Amino acid sequence: MDKNEFIKEVTELSQKIGVSFKEIQIRTMKNKWGSCSHSGRVTFNSKLLDETEEKQKYVIVHELLHLKYGEHNKLFNSLLKAYLSEDLPTLQ
Ligand SMILES: [Zn+2]
DSSP, rough: HHHHHHHHHHHHHHHTTOOOOSSSEOOOOOOOOOEEEETTTEEEEEEGGGGHHHHHHHHHHHHHHTTTSSSSHEEEEEHHHHHHHSOOOOOO
């Protein structure tokens, strides 16, 4: 997957989840697959571009959910699970 395809995927998933990010960054990261900031910037490890779609989706949904939910609580984990299943529900 190239950078543009990846960004497209992130954008589509953000619409499904109902969150919006201000900026997206893909760069080398030492210890993480991704991160997000309070200002609405999501950052992904460029190594992720070479990973499986499954892994990519996991990291993308995880970071996007952080735009709405700060911590890994019960709600966060069940939403993550729901969005990673094939039939993505649409949240309004
Ligand atoms: Zn997290």
